[in-house]
Amino acid sequence: MCLAVPALVVELVDEANQIAKVDIGGVRRNVSVALLEDVRVGDWVLVHVGFAIQKIDEEEAKQTLTLLRQMGQLDEEETSAPAGSGDGSKFAPI
Amino acid sequence: MRFIDEFRDSELAKVVVCELERLAQGRHFRIMEICGGHTHTIYRYGLHDVLPTNIELVHGPGCPVCVLPMGKVDDAIAIAKQDGVILATFGDMVRVPGSQGSLMDAQADGADIRMVYSPLDALKIAQQNPDRKVVFFAIGFETTAPGTAVTLLQAKKLGIKNFFVFCNHVLVVPAIKALLDSPETQLDGFIGPGHVTTVIGSKAWEFIPRDYGKGIVISGFEPLDMLQAIYLLVRQIVEGKPRVDVQYTRAVRPDGNLKAKAVMEQVFDFRETFEWRGLGWIERSALKLRPEFSEFDAEMHFDLPQRQIPDPKVCQCGAVLRGTILPWECKVFGTACTPEHPIGACMVSSEGACAAVYQYGRFSRKVRELLQR
Numbered sequence: 241m242c243l244a245v246p247a248l249v250v251e252l253v254d255e256a257n258q259i260a261k262v263d264i265g266g267v268r269r270n271v272s273v274a275l276l277e278d279v280r281v282g283d284w285v286l287v288h289v290g291f292a293i294q295k296i297d298e299e300e301a302k303q304t305l306t307l308l309r310q311m312g313q314l315d316e317e318e319t320s321a322p323a324g325s326g327d328g329s330k331f332a333p334i
Numbered sequence: 335m336r337f338i339d340e341f342r343d344s345e346l347a348k349v350v351v352c353e354l355e356r357l358a359q360g361r362h363f364r365i366m367e368i369c370g371g372h373t374h375t376i377y378r379y380g381l382h383d384v385l386p387t388n389i390e391l392v393h394g395p396g397c398p399v400c401v402l403p404m405g406k407v408d409d410a411i412a413i414a415k416q417d418g419v420i421l422a423t424f425g426d427m428v429r430v431p432g433s434q435g436s437l438m439d440a441q442a443d444g445a446d447i448r449m450v451y452s453p454l455d456a457l458k459i460a461q462q463n464p465d466r467k468v469v470f471f472a473i474g475f476e477t478t479a480p481g482t483a484v485t486l487l488q489a490k491k492l493g494i495k496n497f498f499v500f501c502n503h504v505l506v507v508p509a510i511k512a513l514l515d516s517p518e519t520q521l522d523g524f525i526g527p528g529h530v531t532t533v534i535g536s537k538a539w540e541f542i543p544r545d546y547g548k549g550i551v552i553s554g555f556e557p558l559d560m561l562q563a564i565y566l567l568v569r570q571i572v573e574g575k576p577r578v579d580v581q582y583t584r585a586v587r588p589d590g591n592l593k594a595k596a597v598m599e600q601v602f603d604f605r606e607t608f609e610w611r612g613l614g615w616i617e618r619s620a621l622k623l624r625p626e627f628s629e630f631d632a633e634m635h636f637d638l639p640q641r642q643i644p645d646p647k648v649c650q651c652g653a654v655l656r657g658t659i660l661p662w663e664c665k666v667f668g669t670a671c672t673p674e675h676p677i678g679a680c681m682v683s684s685e686g687a688c689a690a691v692y693q694y695g696r697f698s699r700k701v702r703e704l705l706q707r
């Protein structure tokens with residue numbers, strides 16, 4: 241029920257009624273953007289029961305992935321690095 | 335970036351699991367994932383199989399279909415059976431058993447029940463059928479309620495007279511408070527519901543570390559999201575510093591979606607109290623329409639039985655929803671209760687814990703081990 245899927249805004253269909261066309265993994269459909277401010281073509285949004293409920297921030301997504309990738313790299317470095325660096329504090333809280 | 339595949343990378347998942355194993359060594363962790371969507375990610379991607387065995391995941395009450403007591407299904411059926419009514423609701427809701435069968439059974443008896451994807455579709459049905467009364471059976475948490483609110487504003491603007499809402503929207507925060515107040519609850523921390531939190535904002539969870547000294551990490555719904563969230567939560571616990579961390583930063587902001595919150599505020603008011611399956615009556619845990627919208631309120635317009643119906647004796651959905659037993663510990667799991675013939679709601683909903691375990695988890699290593707114990 242609380243499932244929401246990422247969708248790309250491809251067209252603002254009806255600005256008065258706040259309807260936009262989005263692409264959800266290749267499927268296009270109209271959704272309401274009445275719950276968001278200032279939606280533009282090219283924005284990524286989360287769609288739930290026909291409404292865009294939040295914008296997706298690409299920069300943040302990249303940072304999350306970077307942190308994930310760093311976990312492994314730091315692990316490798318750690319095995320060759322001197323002791324004392326393994327306190328986990330280098331994983332900055334997100 | 336498509337925000338899906340990137341978060342399903344199995345190589346990266348292995349790395350996170352290794353790190354987690356190291357970090358979690360030496361003690362047991364009991365973690366509740368609040369949201370049913372997370373429960374499904376866990377079983378669908380086999381996360382319960384790859385996580386270290388000292389990390390125990392307990393499923394929470396975050397499935398709006400599951401927490402609705404049987405009496406509400408009966409009320410919806412009573413509305414649907416009245417002359418000239420079309421009852422519209424989400425697909426998940428139609429198979430949930432009431433005391434005398436489900437909405438689907440009522441449909442077989444001749445009631446006009448339509449499955450809709452969006453509340454706006456229900457409004458459209460009302461516009462297309464001006465001589466019928468169209469009732470939207472609204473369920474869902476804070477993720478879903480704003481959509482119902484926008485639909486009601488639209489109905490008001492268009493002056494539609496044959497559209498009604500049977501409002502059963504519930505709120506996650508009061509339910510988790512109730513759970514934390516129960517002496518039964520023995521948890522080390524929570525994986526917080528990502529999509530609810532896109533609306534309510536991560537600040538809404540600050541009471542958990544502040545008042546209960548436990549941690550919470552708001553997580554996305556892909557497997558890597560969840561592994562990272564579990565990692566961050568375990569780290570909080572190990573460090574002894576409970577707080578609200580957000581893993582799902584690409585969609586969750588501290589204040590959430592202000593516009594969605596304002597629309598909800600405009601249309602809904604708190605109910606004094608509301609009954610949850612498994613959790614009982616919880617104050618200010620559900621929404622009703624404000625008096626300005628009473629013309630659309632199905633409770634004002636239709637006679638409802640409003641009976642309180644206890645779950646069938648064999649059904650242990652309540653215990654599953656409180657996280658005190660795991661789905662396969664219910665005596666009828668997979669035998670008398672299956673998705674084809676559900677006894678409880680947790681076996682019906684696409685977010686129900688029993689449905690998730692039945693669908694993906696039945697043959698997994700850990701589930702089998704536990705079943706044989």
Ligand code: SF4
Pocket residue numbers: 648649650651652654661664665666667668671672676677678679680681682688
């Ligand atoms: S197996 Fe069926 S009856 Fe038992 S808890 Fe799950 S849904 Fe309820």
